[in-house]
Amino acid sequence: MNEEAAPRMIGTLMIGLREGLEAALVVSVLLAYVRQLGRRDAAVKIWIGVGAAVLLSLLLGAVLTFGAYGLSFRAQEIIGGSLSIVAVAMVTWMVLWMLRAARGLSGELRGQVDRALLGGGWAVAAIGFVSVGREGLETALFIWATTRASDVAPLVGFLSAVSGILLAALLGWALFRGMIRIDLTRFFRWSGVLLIVFAAGVLAYAVHDLQEAAVLPGPFAATPAGAGPLLAAFTGDAAWAFRIPHLIAPDGALGAVLKGTLGFSPEMTKLEVIAWFAYLVPVMTLFLRASIAQERSIRTRKAAVERAAAPSKGTP
Amino acid sequence: MIPVSPRMRAASCLVAVAASALLLTACVPNAAPDATRIAVTVNDTDCAVETAEAASGTVTFDVRNDGEQVTEFYVLGSNELTIVGEVENIAPGANRELTVQVGPGDYFTSCKPGMIGAGVGRAAFTVTGDAVETSPEEDAVVAQYVGYVKSQTEELLPQVQAFVDAYAAGDDAEAKRLFPLARINYERIEPTAEQFGDLDPKIDYRKPGADEEGLEFTGFHRIEMDLWNAEAVADGEYTGDPDLTPLTPEERAELGARLVADVTELKEQVADPGFTLTLADITEGAKGLLDEIAAPDGKLPGEENEFAHTDLYDFTANVEGAQVAVDTVRDLAVANGSADLVDELDQRFDDMFALLATYGDYEGGFVSYDTVGQPERNELAAKLSALSEPLSTLTAAVVTD
Numbered sequence: 001m002n003e004e005a006a007p008r009m010i011g012t013l014m015i016g017l018r019e020g021l022e023a024a025l026v027v028s029v030l031l032a033y034v035r036q037l038g039r040r041d042a043a044v045k046i047w048i049g050v051g052a053a054v055l056l057s058l059l060l061g062a063v064l065t066f067g068a069y070g071l072s073f074r075a076q077e078i079i080g081g082s083l084s085i086v087a088v089a090m091v092t093w094m095v096l097w098m099l100r101a102a103r104g105l106s107g108e109l110r111g112q113v114d115r116a117l118l119g120g121g122w123a124v125a126a127i128g129f130v131s132v133g134r135e136g137l138e139t140a141l142f143i144w145a146t147t148r149a150s151d152v153a154p155l156v157g158f159l160s161a162v163s164g165i166l167l168a169a170l171l172g173w174a175l176f177r178g179m180i181r182i183d184l185t186r187f188f189r190w191s192g193v194l195l196i197v198f199a200a201g202v203l204a205y206a207v208h209d210l211q212e213a214a215v216l217p218g219p220f221a222a223t224p225a226g227a228g229p230l231l232a233a234f235t236g237d238a239a240w241a242f243r244i245p246h247l248i249a250p251d252g253a254l255g256a257v258l259k260g261t262l263g264f265s266p267e268m269t270k271l272e273v274i275a276w277f278a279y280l281v282p283v284m285t286l287f288l289r290a291s292i293a294q295e296r297s298i299r300t301r302k303a304a305v306e307r308a309a310a311p312s313k314g315t316p
Numbered sequence: 317m318i319p320v321s322p323r324m325r326a327a328s329c330l331v332a333v334a335a336s337a338l339l340l341t342a343c344v345p346n347a348a349p350d351a352t353r354i355a356v357t358v359n360d361t362d363c364a365v366e367t368a369e370a371a372s373g374t375v376t377f378d379v380r381n382d383g384e385q386v387t388e389f390y391v392l393g394s395n396e397l398t399i400v401g402e403v404e405n406i407a408p409g410a411n412r413e414l415t416v417q418v419g420p421g422d423y424f425t426s427c428k429p430g431m432i433g434a435g436v437g438r439a440a441f442t443v444t445g446d447a448v449e450t451s452p453e454e455d456a457v458v459a460q461y462v463g464y465v466k467s468q469t470e471e472l473l474p475q476v477q478a479f480v481d482a483y484a485a486g487d488d489a490e491a492k493r494l495f496p497l498a499r500i501n502y503e504r505i506e507p508t509a510e511q512f513g514d515l516d517p518k519i520d521y522r523k524p525g526a527d528e529e530g531l532e533f534t535g536f537h538r539i540e541m542d543l544w545n546a547e548a549v550a551d552g553e554y555t556g557d558p559d560l561t562p563l564t565p566e567e568r569a570e571l572g573a574r575l576v577a578d579v580t581e582l583k584e585q586v587a588d589p590g591f592t593l594t595l596a597d598i599t600e601g602a603k604g605l606l607d608e609i610a611a612p613d614g615k616l617p618g619e620e621n622e623f624a625h626t627d628l629y630d631f632t633a634n635v636e637g638a639q640v641a642v643d644t645v646r647d648l649a650v651a652n653g654s655a656d657l658v659d660e661l662d663q664r665f666d667d668m669f670a671l672l673a674t675y676g677d678y679e680g681g682f683v684s685y686d687t688v689g690q691p692e693r694n695e696l697a698a699k700l701s702a703l704s705e706p707l708s709t710l711t712a713a714v715v716t717d
Contacts, residue, residue, distance in 0.1 A: 011386040012407040019405075070415055073401040093530065142405045145412045157407055212399050222395040236397065245432040251386045266432075 009160040016164020021260025024172030026131040032179035042121040049125035053132035061140025081209030083134040200280040201263015359383040363427030363437025372445035385430040469583040472501035480572035496626035504637035507601035544623035599711040602641035628682035654713035664703035
């Protein structure tokens with residue numbers, strides 16, 4: 001290893017971290033969910049969903065890298081963007097659904113949630129699948145290309161990319177450990193809040209992908225002649241909301257973590273920011289209001305909750 | 317569209333990419349024999365492209381990152397904004413390829429070390445040569461099929477109108493009779509309708525699909541539920557749904573008007589001069605029609621019309637739609653040396669229709685699907701997969717180069 005290798009490894013590691021983080025965080029909350037509800041069978045299904053996504057990504061990545069044909073840039077962006085939107089829809093649906101399933105909960109909490117998870121064991125697995133698969137295709141393309149690069153020890157590049165993904169998994173695991181320690185009521189609230197924040201970031205980046213693919217108007221197209229002021233404000237240079245890569249380096253650790261968690265990128269378009277807020281504000285409001293109302297009703301039935309929250313340490 | 321679970325949808329999307337990777341414009345050759353290869357060397361301050369000119373067609377850039385930062389390489393359009401191709405995440409020391417298909421014109425190349433700012437080394441890149449063209453034969457085939465889709469949507473509208481009129485007027489018996497008939501034209505061209513992403517959910521989603529996506533439940537199946545709800549509950553086959561109390565005449569009129577409006581919108585979208593399809597859309601659409609029959613919530617399991625039990629109408633219409641698609645591309649397939657495949661498909665279609673005919677026809681009516689036992693359904697499934705299997709190779713036989 002020569003003296004140039006260290007910064008190179010870090011750059012590669014950051015790519016793995018950034019791409020891995022979004023998926024790892026969603027999956028860790030999903031796992032915490034089913035663990036909190038005592039549904040270990042569903043945890044197995046989530047792992048199956050995640051495993052399938054990883055395998056399929058690697059397989060597709062290999063086919064597209066080594067096969068006779070690859071995906072065009074537009075197709076990659078459109079697929080990535082659309083899958084992200086699917087993932088956002090599924091996560092939102094799950095968060096709100098779980099809330100509803102647990103809304104009228106009394107002594108029946110376990111039964112309610114069990115019923116909700118009945119088909120949902122696979123539904124959460126599906127969310128794991130989409131969350132991982134969404135990032136997976138691009139990451140797999142990157143991994144294979146790195147492996148293929150003939151000189152400068154491709155193995156080193158490959159291993160540092162994988163280390164980045166493992167680091168993301170580690171952060172996910174830490175989140176998981178933290179989540180399973182809190183009691184059920186607070187857990188529902190915090191996991192929901194986190195998922196909604198992650199989903200807002202995913203949605204914003206989905207918008208970015210679709211802008212790059214020219215499906216949505218954005219900075220990657222000139223303002224058409226004779227465009228109204230509204231369209232003009234969302235195309236060309238005016239489309240950027242802010243560009244501060246000189247303050248937060250996109251290839252650094254802070255940039256990677258912000259991107260992987262909040263979906264915050266140092267360069268964001270207006271449409272991305274609007275999508276982020278337009279999703280986050282109403283969904284979070286809806287969620288928090290329902291969640292608080294739920295907690296209030298639970299307090300009045302503390303005994304039932306304690307039974308349902310077993311074998312955790314009980315309510316605070 | 318048959319509502320599918322999110323898991324299936326995600327999987328089928330990825331599978332579609334894998335399966336159709338060779339066929340759609342979504343895909344570019346990694347190493348076409350006549351592809352131009354251009355070396356690009358990036359470091360933290362420069363972006364050196366080996367040559368600033370190329371012939372139109374497939375161009376592959378071999379990008380090598382000699383810098384110490386993660387970099388990106390872009391091919392931009394003549395406005396220097398539109399992204400023609402982009403490869404992100406080029407790790408230091410790594411080589412990555414970007415393959416683009418470009419027609420003649422002015423382009424720009426650029427790199428973005430550290431993924432920061434406006435990039436470095438922006439340079440003009442000129443592509444000369446002929447525009448990429450499709451053959452006149454292919455254009456004619458596509459035009460013919462687009463014409464067919466238009467005629468189906470035009471026939472669909474009055475059928476739906478008549479159905480909705482009976483329903484709104486409270487003539488349940490007539491509405492029930494017209495329900496499967498009004499769906500025929502739609503079921504024949506469903507994959508095309510699905511291209512208009514927001515219309516199919518409004519027109520043809522079932523309740524689980526609409527709920528899953530948080531959409532208001534409208535369209536054919538909403539009316540179906542309303543028409544047959546009481547019956548289904550009385551039979552004990554359905555516990556009823558508190559969200560689905562019988563609709564008032566006003567609600568019926570509104571629901572019906574929305575279906576008509578959505579179908580009208582579909583007709584107008586298809587009639588738009590800008591609407592077109594690719595050959596692969598046609599052949600994959602034929603396969604898609606058969607897949608919809610066999611899907612877990614499709615016609616074969618009797619889930620599509622779970623209240624009306626008119627699945628055999630939809631089944632037949634789907635097969636008819638697939639047959640028209642095959643007929644449209646027949647000459648191209650034969651010209652490409654796949655006469656055997658076409659013959660086999662003809663035989664399988666005949667078998668399928670012969671079996672369906674034992675259950676009735678549109679005019680005289682098909683038997684209610686809940687009277688079709690599992691052995692008979694298995695027989696239908698066997699015939700269907702015998703047809704589906706050769707059909708899945710049709711795209712490869714039709715779409716060449």
